Amino acid sequence: MGKKALFFDIDGTIWDFHNRICESTVEAMKKLHDNGHLTFICSGRSRAYIRNEVLLALGFDGIISGCGTMIEYDNKQVFYKKLDDEFVRYTIDGVRKYGFRPILEGREYLYMDDEDFAGDLYGNKLKKELGSRLIPIKGQKEYDISKLSCAVTGNNVDKCEEEFGKYFEFILHNEHVVEMVPKGFSKGTGILKVCEMLGIDINDTYAFGDSNNDISMLKTVGHAIVMGNGTEEAKKEADYITTTVMEDGIWNACRYFNLIWQNLWKRLAYFYILVYILCVTGKLL
Numbered sequence: 001m002g003k004k005a006l007f008f009d010i011d012g013t014i015w016d017f018h019n020r021i022c023e024s025t026v027e028a029m030k031k032l033h034d035n036g037h038l039t040f041i042c043s044g045r046s047r048a049y050i051r052n053e054v055l056l057a058l059g060f061d062g063i064i065s066g067c068g069t070m071i072e073y074d075n076k077q078v079f080y081k082k083l084d085d086e087f088v089r090y091t092i093d094g095v096r097k098y099g100f101r102p103i104l105e106g107r108e109y110l111y112m113d114d115e116d117f118a119g120d121l122y123g124n125k126l127k128k129e130l131g132s133r134l135i136p137i138k139g140q141k142e143y144d145i146s147k148l149s150c151a152v153t154g155n156n157v158d159k160c161e162e163e164f165g166k167y168f169e170f171i172l173h174n175e176h177v178v179e180m181v182p183k184g185f186s187k188g189t190g191i192l193k194v195c196e197m198l199g200i201d202i203n204d205t206y207a208f209g210d211s212n213n214d215i216s217m218l219k220t221v222g223h224a225i226v227m228g229n230g231t232e233e234a235k236k237e238a239d240y241i242t243t244t245v246m247e248d249g250i251w252n253a254c255r256y257f258n259l260i261w262q263n264l265w266k267r268l269a270y271f272y273i274l275v276y277i278l279c280v281t282g283k284l285l
Helices: 023-034 085-096 121-133 157-164 187-198 212-220 249-256 264-281
Strands: 005-008 038-042 062-065 070-073 076-080 101-105 147-151 168-174 177-182 205-209 223-226
Touching: 005 187, 023 038, 023 249, 038 187, 062 187, 070 187, 085 101, 085 147, 085 157, 157 168, 168 212, 187 205, 187 212, 205 212, 205 249, 212 223
Parallel strands: 005 038, 005 205, 038 062, 205 223
Antiparallel strands: 062 070, 070 076, 101 147, 147 177, 168 177
């Protein structure tokens, strides 16, 4: 088997929503690297929110973040789509008039106003996990962002999309959360850029995801894997539906596609050793 490229969503795929990583996932990542395959994070999270040391210790070859708006390979930034500051201010004012509470997402920082998320579970999670990388929206002279997410109140998503749909793709996660990604960017476009850059045949690519913002990458790759805990919309795009994130989902999918077997020479060596032992003990006769 030749070198393959595997692209992994984070939340609900690599880890659960308590940031727990299954032991079999750690082992699968090690075996993938041992077998010469390339592994990439491919996340809707911006790079500022991909800092967890345990996660990064899995040894990814690259990171596609912000739904394809930033790409890193071999610890170097190779692409970044920065939104213009004036346009960002226009967008902030515009979404607020529809009752949206924005979180701006960039390379180094996330921007969020405390009063928008007072007592909010997700807001508290961001404060805890990001620390000094979470700064206010108000009072900033410049913004280094590539996308935004918004908490939604009421039924104004369609109206907001009418105004901003020419600039952003609207990805509705549920009735309370919408992700706004610049037009022409997605997890799928990020994967295509990586494949072009590294000369990878799209037929040799695998994507692992669980949610609606994974659909673009599931449609792009040669082999689409959806976790057992995935949304019904994501499962419709799957070539293979594996078990859940904490029920060895990544491991089982890698085994299904024969991605984590030991290399052929090792397997042959073990086979001949077994034959030798059986011959010596007389059990093969």
